[in-house]
Amino acid sequence: xxxxxxxxxxxxxxTLLGVAVIVFLIMRVIPGDVALMILGGDDGGQIDxxxxxxxxxxxxLDQPLIVQFGTWLWGVVRFDFGDSLWTGQPIVHELAIRLxxxxxxxxMATFVSVLIAIPLGTLAAVRxxxxxxxVVRIGSxxxxxxxxxxIGILCILFLVIFFGWGPPLExxxxxxxxxxxxxxxxxxxxxxxxxxxxxTTRMTRSTVLEVLREDYIRTAWAKGxxxxxxxxxxxxxxxxxxxxxxxxTEFAFLxxxxxxxETVFTLNGIGRFVVEAVAHRDYPVVQALVFLIAFSFVxxxxxxxxxxxxxxxxxxxx
Amino acid sequence: MTGSRRQxxxxxxxxxxxxxxxxxxxxxxxxxxxxxxxRGGVLLAAIGADPPSLDPHQESTFANIQLxxxxxxxxxQMDPLDSSKxxxxxxxxxNTSPDGLTVTVKIRPGIKFHDGSTLTSADVKASYDxxxxxxxxxxSSRKAHYAxxxxxxxxxxxxxxxxxKHPSAAFVANLASPWxxxxxxxxxxxxxxxxxxxxxxxxxxxxxxxxxxxTFEGERNPDYFIKDRPYLDGYKFYISPETSVRAAALxxxxxxxxxxxxxxxxxxxxxxxxxxxITVQEAPTPGWWAVGFNNKxxxxxxxxxxxxxxxxxxxxxxxxxxxxxxxxxxxGGLVRPGTQWAMSxxxxxxxxxxxxxxxxxxxxxxxxxxxxxxxxxxxxxxINRNVKLPYQDFAVFFIQEWKKIGVEVENRPLETAAWFxxxxxxxxxxxxxxxxVDFMDEPDLTLADFLxxxxxxxxxxxxxxxxxxLYARQARAxxxxxxxxxxxxxxxxxxxxxxxxxxxxxxxxxxxxxxxKNWVAAPSHYSNQKLQDVWLSED
Numbered sequence: 001x002x003x004x005x006x007x008x009x010x011x012x013x014x015t016l017l018g019v020a021v022i023v024f025l026i027m028r029v030i031p032g033d034v035a036l037m038i039l040g041g042d043d044g045g046q047i048d049x050x051x052x053x054x055x056x057x058x059x060x061l062d063q064p065l066i067v068q069f070g071t072w073l074w075g076v077v078r079f080d081f082g083d084s085l086w087t088g089q090p091i092v093h094e095l096a097i098r099l100x101x102x103x104x105x106x107x108m109a110t111f112v113s114v115l116i117a118i119p120l121g122t123l124a125a126v127r128x129x130x131x132x133x134x135v136v137r138i139g140s141x142x143x144x145x146x147x148x149x150x151i152g153i154l155c156i157l158f159l160v161i162f163f164g165w166g167p168p169l170e171x172x173x174x175x176x177x178x179x180x181x182x183x184x185x186x187x188x189x190x191x192x193x194x195x196x197x198x199x200t201t202r203m204t205r206s207t208v209l210e211v212l213r214e215d216y217i218r219t220a221w222a223k224g225x226x227x228x229x230x231x232x233x234x235x236x237x238x239x240x241x242x243x244x245x246x247x248x249t250e251f252a253f254l255x256x257x258x259x260x261x262e263t264v265f266t267l268n269g270i271g272r273f274v275v276e277a278v279a280h281r282d283y284p285v286v287q288a289l290v291f292l293i294a295f296s297f298v299x300x301x302x303x304x305x306x307x308x309x310x311x312x313x314x315x316x317x318x
Numbered sequence: 319m320t321g322s323r324r325q326x327x328x329x330x331x332x333x334x335x336x337x338x339x340x341x342x343x344x345x346x347x348x349x350x351x352x353x354x355x356x357r358g359g360v361l362l363a364a365i366g367a368d369p370p371s372l373d374p375h376q377e378s379t380f381a382n383i384q385l386x387x388x389x390x391x392x393x394x395q396m397d398p399l400d401s402s403k404x405x406x407x408x409x410x411x412x413n414t415s416p417d418g419l420t421v422t423v424k425i426r427p428g429i430k431f432h433d434g435s436t437l438t439s440a441d442v443k444a445s446y447d448x449x450x451x452x453x454x455x456x457x458s459s460r461k462a463h464y465a466x467x468x469x470x471x472x473x474x475x476x477x478x479x480x481x482x483k484h485p486s487a488a489f490v491a492n493l494a495s496p497w498x499x500x501x502x503x504x505x506x507x508x509x510x511x512x513x514x515x516x517x518x519x520x521x522x523x524x525x526x527x528x529x530x531x532x533t534f535e536g537e538r539n540p541d542y543f544i545k546d547r548p549y550l551d552g553y554k555f556y557i558s559p560e561t562s563v564r565a566a567a568l569x570x571x572x573x574x575x576x577x578x579x580x581x582x583x584x585x586x587x588x589x590x591x592x593x594x595x596i597t598v599q600e601a602p603t604p605g606w607w608a609v610g611f612n613n614k615x616x617x618x619x620x621x622x623x624x625x626x627x628x629x630x631x632x633x634x635x636x637x638x639x640x641x642x643x644x645x646x647x648x649x650g651g652l653v654r655p656g657t658q659w660a661m662s663x664x665x666x667x668x669x670x671x672x673x674x675x676x677x678x679x680x681x682x683x684x685x686x687x688x689x690x691x692x693x694x695x696x697x698x699x700x701i702n703r704n705v706k707l708p709y710q711d712f713a714v715f716f717i718q719e720w721k722k723i724g725v726e727v728e729n730r731p732l733e734t735a736a737w738f739x740x741x742x743x744x745x746x747x748x749x750x751x752x753x754x755v756d757f758m759d760e761p762d763l764t765l766a767d768f769l770x771x772x773x774x775x776x777x778x779x780x781x782x783x784x785x786x787x788l789y790a791r792q793a794r795a796x797x798x799x800x801x802x803x804x805x806x807x808x809x810x811x812x813x814x815x816x817x818x819x820x821x822x823x824x825x826x827x828x829x830x831x832x833x834x835k836n837w838v839a840a841p842s843h844y845s846n847q848k849l850q851d852v853w854l855s856e857d
Contacts, residue, residue: 030735030736031732031735031736031739031740031744032733032735032736032738032739033735033738033739033743033769034735036735036738036739036742036743037734037735047677049773051457051458051461052455054454054455055457058455058457086370087368087370087371087530088371088511088514088515089515089530094530096447097529097530097531097532098531101558153562156563156566157386157566158560159570160566160569160570161569161591164569164570164571165570166566166569166570166571166572168569168572169364169556169558169563169567169572169573170529170556171532263559263560263563264560264562264563265563266556266557266558266560266563268529268530268531268532268557272531272559273531274367276559278733279733279734280370280735281735305635310576
């Protein structure tokens with residue numbers, strides 16, 4: 001087991017290096033110049049070409065690509081992601097502002113969706129083709145079909161138009177004021193959690209249905225076990241492997257992938273940060289964030305793989 | 319009626335009149351008191367972006383100036399209640415020598431920076447030196463506006479002298495630029511980039527906090543040099559890039575104001591819901607949207623093609639159609655219609671593309687295209703910015719109009735960086751949506767887009783020595799009548815050559831809670847952001 005974990009951890013290095021090279025190259029290939037963006041602002045204005053050259057020099061963009069990449073990589077090895085080209089602030093500081101919010105949202109949405117999806121998915125499978133199944137299926141298909149940002153906008157408009165109230169515009173950490181934090185977070189959690197729950201419900205339903213047709217389940221019924229024991233102890237546990245894989249991937253996605261939801265709810269999270277950094281051609285920030293997101297995917301996948309053994313004792317790690 | 323009854327009635331009427339009079343008298347001071355500035359409160363504003371840095375000398379975005387303007391003084395400023403007037407701020411009086419080559423400004427005594435040090439002419443000189451002659455490694459976004467400056471002197475602590483290479487009609491107005499804030503010299507001496515992340519100003523408010531992507535706060539400066547100002551205890555900006563979120567913040571009362579302006583559809587929805595609890599100010603803005611043709615690329619190197627393309631646009635209808643969608647409304651030349659340097663509507667209508675008879679213009683356009691070798695029309699691609707407002711709707715209107723003369727145009731939206739890159743650097747386009755926004759109505763700023771030696775700003779990619787000469791002459795003309803003639807001559811040349819197809823001038827609709835008092839929307843969303851006179855009523 002220890003050797004397996006060590007092996008997996010070592011494999012992270014080439015994976016992240018590959019990601020770093022690809023992102024570095026893509027960012028350099030796409031058109032756009034951070035120096036022009038900085039000098040020109042958003043509405044044009046007079047720009048001195050010498051100033052553009054000076055800014056490029058100041059930002060180190062006049063160096064050969066290999067030198068730029070090497071400098072950046074050497075910084076990463078020392079856990080120094082550098083400064084944002086756009087703001088001049090250390091990237092670690094910028095991340096420290098945004099990461100807690102993104103993590104809280106991802107954790108809360110995961111918790112809510114798991115809480116809803118696994119019981120509903122199982123119930124729909126057990127009561128297949130009854131009204132319960134139909135209701136769950138309609139609800140989950142709705143969650144998949146409706147974009148979550150749209151539900152978010154509807155939520156806000158509903159609150160504003162009918163109650164003259166809108167969620168707070170500023171993030172308050174839960175340890176400072178849990179009530180204000182909840183007022184802000186509950187809406188994005190509902191919005192994101194609905195889509196997330198829909199995906200998980202569908203997956204739970206289909207895997208439970210599959211397991212319910214297995215021989216050992218028939219045997220369990222034949223032995224006269226109660227429904228709860230058959231479903232929870234035998235069917236549910238054995239159908240969990242694809243479900244937890246999905247939950248893990250979705251969780252990692254939530255850390256950096258909620259751009260529109262974050263925008264709609266004024267959440268200062270990682271997703272918005274990535275998009276703004278790409279728009280500003282803020283190369284080191286994009287590289288650092290993609291690195292972080294890739295790292296969270298790899299780590300979550302490792303954790304998911306490790307939990308397989310708990311659900312299925314036949315799995316052995318070498 | 320008996321005598322006593324009549325007397326009684328008379329007494330009753332007299333009493334009633336007196337009572338009414340007393341009531342009216344009592345009510346008058348109350349009504350006036352309601353408009354007496356009230357101290358206290360924090361102004362809550364919504365804003366669409368974070369600034370790259372906090373140094374206004376180095377930035378060109380509303381996201382910078384709206385946040386930090388209340389923290390600083392400038393030498394001169396536009397009158398907060400009437401932006402057409404220039405008044406003093408840190409400077410109290412200013413005069414230009416008869417030869418137009420020396421501008422002297424007297425500094426108000428006793429101004430304190432927020433760190434307690436005194437503001438002197440040395441600080442003004444250091445700040446302007448940084449703008450006009452930026453040291454290596456320091457950018458200056460508006461260096462080009464001060465090309466006429468030969469040197470800056472500070473002969474005594476209360477006097478600053480600008481020596482010019484040639485007379486400049488725009489120079490004094492440029493001293494009122496909201497971007498030219500005064501920094502304390504001692505910090506600039508140590509690090510000219512110090513104010514990218516720090517704030518030490520002498521404005522009505524002091525810096526309180528900034529959380530990137532979330533909030534920016536300032537608090538009242540008790541030592542502000544104008545007694546009893548500011549009225550507010552502070553101000554706080556909430557940063558949200560989504561327009562509908564900022565609109566919802568106004569509707570729910572989470573924000574009092576959005577200074578940049580909202581689309582008309584949001585304005586109407588807010589007005590419908592909140593009625594007189596909100597106020598809408600319309601501000602015709604020194605900014606236009608247009609389509610630039612790449613004059614070095616075929617077929618746009620042919621003036622007949624360019625002229626045909628501008629003749630095909632019905633600008634008068636476009637203003638009516640696009641205003642509710644985008645805020646673009648006014649038809650005008652290169653300087654904002656109705657302002658000092660603008661030509662009259664009658665003069666404008668004589669120029670290609672501005673006439674009222676659109677059918678005649680379209681016929682002329684088709685004729686010109688045929689003469690240029692395109693009797694069946696032509697096809698080209700127009701680069702656009704992938705921002706909905708006003709870019710996409712604006713492009714759609716143009717494309718529809720061009721279709722009517724047989725011209726097929728593909729709208730290609732690019733993300734902002736790629737679009738800027740095409741316009742300012744690579745010139746890799748046939749046509750491009752080309753906006754221009756200034757902080758004031760000043761021909762030097764607006765007309766610079768058409769200069770031959772200004773590739774970053776000239777998106778039309780043309781060279782025209784005649785325009786360069788007219789520009790230089792108008793910039794030096796100190797007599798307003800002569801200058802207006804030259805400016806209008808410049809406009810006529812641009813429109814006759816059809817280097818670009820002009821669109822419309824922007825009119826901002828700024829929504830704020832009616833409790834926000836004494837703030838008048840300036841034409842530009844960069845100006846009148848110091849907030850020293852703004853107050854909040856109790857309602």
